[in-house]
Amino acid sequence: MMEEIVYQRSKYLRPMLTYYCAGCQHGIVSKILVELAEEMNIVNNLAICYGIGCYVAGTMNLDLDMFPALHGRACAVATGFKRMRPNQLVITYQGDGDCASIGLGDTLQAAARGENFTTIMVNNQNYGCTGGQLAPTTPIGMVTNTSPYGRSVEAQGYPIRMAELVANLDGCRYAARGALTTPAQIRQAKKYVRRALELQQQGHGYTFVELLSACPSTYKVPFDKVKAFQEEHVYPVFPTGVFKEE
Amino acid sequence: MGRIVVDRSVCKGCGYCIQFCPKHVLHMGEQRNTSGYGNHCPDMLEGTECVACATCAIVCPDSAITVYR
Numbered sequence: 098m099m100e101e102i103v104y105q106r107s108k109y110l111r112p113m114l115t116y117y118c119a120g121c122q123h124g125i126v127s128k129i130l131v132e133l134a135e136e137m138n139i140v141n142n143l144a145i146c147y148g149i150g151c152y153v154a155g156t157m158n159l160d161l162d163m164f165p166a167l168h169g170r171a172c173a174v175a176t177g178f179k180r181m182r183p184n185q186l187v188i189t190y191q192g193d194g195d196c197a198s199i200g201l202g203d204t205l206q207a208a209a210r211g212e213n214f215t216t217i218m219v220n221n222q223n224y225g226c227t228g229g230q231l232a233p234t235t236p237i238g239m240v241t242n243t244s245p246y247g248r249s250v251e252a253q254g255y256p257i258r259m260a261e262l263v264a265n266l267d268g269c270r271y272a273a274r275g276a277l278t279t280p281a282q283i284r285q286a287k288k289y290v291r292r293a294l295e296l297q298q299q300g301h302g303y304t305f306v307e308l309l310s311a312c313p314s315t316y317k318v319p320f321d322k323v324k325a326f327q328e329e330h331v332y333p334v335f336p337t338g339v340f341k342e343e
Numbered sequence: 344m345g346r347i348v349v350d351r352s353v354c355k356g357c358g359y360c361i362q363f364c365p366k367h368v369l370h371m372g373e374q375r376n377t378s379g380y381g382n383h384c385p386d387m388l389e390g391t392e393c394v395a396c397a398t399c400a401i402v403c404p405d406s407a408i409t410v411y412r
Contacts, residue, residue: 103345103410104397110406112353114378117404119355124404280363280398313357320357 107131109140109160116154120313120320122277123152126219127159129287130188134161137294143186146175148200150192151226152219163190169200172207172216179214186297187214193234194224197259201233204263211268211302215293218259218305221312222331229315233257236334241315256334260307264341271296271304273339278311278324282337289339301343309335345395346411349384351375354407356382360399368393 106112109131117123134140140161147156149168156163166174171189179187189196196204196218204216223241224230230243234256238247248256264272271293275286286308293304309331311323318326347369354376361369372386384407387393395412 100346100411103395103412104400105409106350106406112350114353114355114380115405119380119382120357120359120404122404124406125402128404128406278402280401283401320359321362324362 107135109134111158111160113158115158117151118312118314120311120323121151121225122221122310123155123219125277125283126152126190126217126308126310127155129283129290130190131159131161133287133291133294137291139186139294142184143188144178144182145188145190146171146178147190148192148195149226150195150219151221152190152192153226156190169195169198170203171195172200172203172212175214176207176210176212179212183213186294188294189214189216191216191218192225193218193220193222193232193259194226197233197257201257204259205266208263208266208269208303208305211270213297213300213302215290215297215304215306217290218307219310220259220307220335221310221315223312223315225312225315229312234259236330239330240317258335260305260340263303263305268303269305269341270302270343271306271339272341273305274307274309274335274337276309276327276332276337278327285337292342307335309337344412345393347387347393347399348409348411349386350407350409351377351384353378353405354382354384355380355405356384357404358385359402359404360385360408363402364399365396366391366394369399
């Protein structure tokens with residue numbers, strides 16, 4: 098009896114060891130992107146603009162058209178690109194340090210202008226690239242290298258919920274937040290990204306998808322405790338779902 | 344009956360596939376990563392039946408798993 102292949106690595110993922118830590122879920126975002134590019138048949142019509150973060154080394158792994166921006170300026174660079182080439186699908190691939198911290202102004206202004214591209218923000222609740230410091234998206238009480246007693250309201254304030262923040266702006270047409278830990282969450286996250294790209298193809302305006310990623314290196318938990326850690330610390334602060342679709 | 348093949352040159356041994364396998368088919372095997380990472384890689388347990396649902400491949404961050412039926 099012949100064996101059939103049920104699932105295999107996409108040909109747009111280069112056969113190499115990624116530069117991510119073990120257990121980092123950025124690799125799942127890469128996988129979602131290449132699978133959607135293949136399924137929607139947009140490989141030759143897709144440009145990905147990425148900021149600065151852990152994923153910069155990881156982008157070597159992707160066999161798609163990509164170009165870098167300065168730290169936090171991916172939305173500004175993508176605006177220029179999209180206005181010059183309106184028929185090209187544009188994604189900005191950013192982390193939470195890039196999108197919600199240094200690039201908060203660029204992100205919100207692009208959303209307010211209603212630029213017709215998609216932002217994928219991978220939220221791992223810390224600055225993973227520089228060694229796990231406190232980020233604007235760190236939940237209250239979570240321990241990072243610069244908040245060793247846990248984030249406190251008095252010292253560091255409250256976390257920013259980007260999907261809800263962007264959804265408040267009129268130029269934004271779609272805002273959703275997915276997670277990447279369990280198989281069901283990954284399938285749902287893929288649907289969110291697909292919907293955002295479909296709306297961009299129809300020319301609706303700014304679309305924003307936030308994906309909650311785990312960072313076991315900063316959580317300092319073993320891999321089998323990641324799900325429990327996220328259920329305790331992350332999901333109560335960052336509910337998943339679609340916040341705006343019009 | 345299904346079967347999985349783990350690409351040991353890219354697997355980093357995070358074990359998400361073992362954790363989320365609905366049939367508990369996988370365990371951490373004896374063989375190690377071949378790219379110098381040094382971790383153990385998952386392997387199929389004997390006497391279990393894989394149903395080729397591809398859950399392990401979907402949760403694998405390094406896309407190391409190929410699923411056959």
